[in-house]
Amino acid sequence: MPKRRISVRKLVSLSVLLALGVILNIAENYMVFFPAIPGMKLGLANTIGLLVLALFGPTEFLLIGFLRVLLAGTFSGFGSGFMMSMTGFVFSATVTLLLYHTKKLSIYGLSMVSAVFHGVGQVTMISLLYQNVLMFNYLFILMFSGIIMGLLIAFLTKIILQRVRFQGIKEVNYEDNIEQ
Amino acid sequence: MKKAKVKINKTPWDTYTFSALLVLASLLLVVLNSAFKTSDPLMVFVYVRNTLIDKLDLRVNQSKTYLQSDYPVFKGDITIEILDQKVRVEKETSPRKYCSIQGYVGEVARPVICLPNSFYIVIMGASYA
Numbered sequence: 001m002p003k004r005r006i007s008v009r010k011l012v013s014l015s016v017l018l019a020l021g022v023i024l025n026i027a028e029n030y031m032v033f034f035p036a037i038p039g040m041k042l043g044l045a046n047t048i049g050l051l052v053l054a055l056f057g058p059t060e061f062l063l064i065g066f067l068r069v070l071l072a073g074t075f076s077g078f079g080s081g082f083m084m085s086m087t088g089f090v091f092s093a094t095v096t097l098l099l100y101h102t103k104k105l106s107i108y109g110l111s112m113v114s115a116v117f118h119g120v121g122q123v124t125m126i127s128l129l130y131q132n133v134l135m136f137n138y139l140f141i142l143m144f145s146g147i148i149m150g151l152l153i154a155f156l157t158k159i160i161l162q163r164v165r166f167q168g169i170k171e172v173n174y175e176d177n178i179e180q
Numbered sequence: 181m182k183k184a185k186v187k188i189n190k191t192p193w194d195t196y197t198f199s200a201l202l203v204l205a206s207l208l209l210v211v212l213n214s215a216f217k218t219s220d221p222l223m224v225f226v227y228v229r230n231t232l233i234d235k236l237d238l239r240v241n242q243s244k245t246y247l248q249s250d251y252p253v254f255k256g257d258i259t260i261e262i263l264d265q266k267v268r269v270e271k272e273t274s275p276r277k278y279c280s281i282q283g284y285v286g287e288v289a290r291p292v293i294c295l296p297n298s299f300y301i302v303i304m305g306a307s308y309a
Contacts, residue, residue, distance in 0.1 A: 029276065050186075054186040080296065081296075103185075105193050105197060106190055106191045106193075108194045109191070109193055112198060129298075130293075131229075134291050136212075137216075137290050140206075143201060143204065147201050147202060147205070173185055175186070175187055177187040179189035
């Protein structure tokens with residue numbers, strides 16, 4: 001069976017993106033954007049996820065996302081916060097990749113869905129932890145914020161993709177489609 | 181079959197998805213608001229994990245502390261305060277203080293969760309639970 005080789009440049013690029021993702025993840029945990037709504041975040045670490053998907057593809061997107069949550073957990077602890085992050089990631093990555101393969105949505109749609117389902121995953125986990133469906137009362141708040149934050153993150157990712165020259169990536173995984 | 185790639189410009193499907201999510205979130209808001217509407221006098225229900233440990237009248241201004249010695253799962257003592265038909269977690273021990281910085285909550289069925297302490301409070305009608 002032929003071995004799949006990974007170039008050093010690709011390995012370095014992925015490592016840098018992973019490190020940035022972990023830093024953004026941890027930094028965001030300490031920022032409170034809206035005190036009245038705990039858990040509402042800008043989701044800057046999602047920018048890294050979208051970048052990885054657009055530059056490398058779905059396998060790397062899954063791998064870097066999983067490692068980001070795991071590494072952030074080693075710094076912040078493997079408590080209930082980690083369990084919520086992991087469930088949020090599993091939900092959002094599953095739905096994002098399913099929709100990515102339909103080839104219908106752009107980076108905006110994928111980012112929105114990813115942010116919303118991250119919230120759905122988190123609320124599901126906290127409902128299971130406390131065994132109370134009342135926690136779903138946070139869902140509509142996280143859905144509204146997910147839509148807005150998802151669009152902002154997609155816009156930011158698009159700017160980064162257009163402005164930054166990513167060296168050593170032979171074939172990117174995004175296309176500059178005609179806006180409709 | 182053509183390999184899937186990330187499109188970086190908007191497509192009509194983004195607009196449909198945006199609209200669908202917005203409608204879904206709005207429906208959820210309406211359904212939840214009507215589901216928890218109550219004419220009963222409002223109470224603050226205090227939980228540790230899924231166990232109800234206390235019920236406080238929301239009409240009475242008061243402050244109450246739950247001790248770590250009574251609930252070993254707590255990271256420290258937790259004080260809640262009821263003022264003008266609203267409730268807040270006044271003091272708690274947690275790394276990010278999410279539940280105390282949330283401030284006063286007056287809405288029915290909106291829990292205030294202190295995650296590492298496995299503690300939460302919620303305003304509901306007296307007949308709840």
